[in-house]
Amino acid sequence: MAAKKHAHKKCISVFKKLSEYIDGELDEKTYEEMRVHIKECVKCEVCLEMLRRTVDLCSNMKMLRVPDRLREQLKLMVHGPSNP
Numbered sequence: 001m002a003a004k005k006h007a008h009k010k011c012i013s014v015f016k017k018l019s020e021y022i023d024g025e026l027d028e029k030t031y032e033e034m035r036v037h038i039k040e041c042v043k044c045e046v047c048l049e050m051l052r053r054t055v056d057l058c059s060n061m062k063m064l065r066v067p068d069r070l071r072e073q074l075k076l077m078v079h080g081p082s083n084p
């Protein structure tokens with residue numbers, strides 16, 4: 001059997017640093033280590049994709065629309081009891 005030696009401990013440390021990986025906040029050595037691991041590990045690859053998409057979605061939503069809660073707060077400021 002030529003089963004690949006897979007260290008799950010590595011996955012956990014990769015998960016912890018995924019957002020830093022996306023933001024490019026890691027030093028070259030750590031980045032390279034993670035890149036090699038993610039290339040060989042489907043689980044980590046999927047997680048990276050999901051996180052990347054979530055980050056994209058969040059930054060897009062901020063630009064495209066005002067959250068309902070904020071809109072409610074603005075409405076309260078204009079028509080609310082504190083400003084009769």
Ligand SMILES: [Zn+2]
Pocket residue numbers: 010011014037041042043044
């Ligand atoms: Zn992994």
